[in-house]
Amino acid sequence: MARPYHPGPKQFVFAAGDGNDQQVSVGDPQEAYVAFSAFYRGREADIYTIKDEPAGQSLVLMPGAGVISRIKDADQPRSEYLRVDRANRYLPSAMLFFENGFKGLDRFGQWFADLADLDASPETRGAARAATITTEAAAIEEVARIWADSGIVDPSDQYYVFFDSHGAGDDRAERAALLKLLEFLGLERVDAPAGAADGEVWVRTDPRLDAEFARWS
Known part of the structure; x- marks a missing residue:
């Protein structure tokens, strides 16, 4: 069973560039994952964004480009990019983000500060x-x-x-x-x-x- 958010509930905003953003209030990471999975699978978009606005963090899934980006807008803003080789990597990255935010993805793969670095073999x-x-x-x-x-x-x-x-x-x-x-x-x-x-x-x-x-x- 997923550990409840404390303090909770926690709010996330899901977006897919179609103007139909969805705001959810969830009690734990599993509940957030279930909500986002339904949002993700119900669309065919090139870009999906998960925003944790109170924490100033976002996860951007770009299946059209084979890329994931994680963003932290706190004291020292950071944007990092990861090349994705398989389509089944997107939703697991979302679960890690729901569990531990930006840092939860530290070991998900090799992150680069420059999108151009992803062009390496x-x-x-x-x-x-x-x-x-x-x-x-x-x-x-x-x-x-x-x-x-x-x-x-x-x-x-x-x-x-x-x-x-x-x-x-x-x-x-x-x-x-x-x-x-x-x-x-x-x-x-x-x-x-x-x-x-x-x-x-x-x-x-x-x-x-x-x-x-x-x-x-």
């Missing part, structure tokens, strides 16, 4: 994001996040499978980041078995990851 963006992670704890958390998004444990319980059933053309930035982090952590990557999708990454299980994966599963 996915592999370059992924490797650059991995390079910003310099501690074992942070690396384990990021590997667990990537696994939780599209991974499984092999039925033998000997291997973690990342990007289960995904092709090599999918998740290119995430895969590049993962490979760098596996190297940083000294984790053993193994060859995928015959018949596995060509985008899968198989890694031998490691006690350091088991507890973190359980937390994310």
Whole structure:
């Protein structure tokens, strides 16, 4: 059960550029997510905005451009941009925003202050994001996040499978980041078995990851 907002209820404004903005008053992040999901799925827009006006924060989803932007208008205004490789990433980003606002998206991916930086290749963006992670704890958390998004444990319980059933053309930035982090952590990557999708990454299980994966599963 989602933790209630305190103080609550909390107000958000949803907009999609069609003039039919929706203001909601909700008691917890899950209620906010349900309301926004209905708003999002009931339209076909290029841009969706979630505004938390009392906090001076916004989340802008741009499925037409494959971009998410987070904005903070407080003492030190900031706008940051994230390239999105898959359509199913938009609503999870909204849930994180409802839970913890701007900072709730810190580990959702690699954010750039300049929209032009998103033009780098996915592999370059992924490797650059991995390079910003310099501690074992942070690396384990990021590997667990990537696994939780599209991974499984092999039925033998000997291997973690990342990007289960995904092709090599999918998740290119995430895969590049993962490979760098596996190297940083000294984790053993193994060859995928015959018949596995060509985008899968198989890694031998490691006690350091088991507890973190359980937390994310």
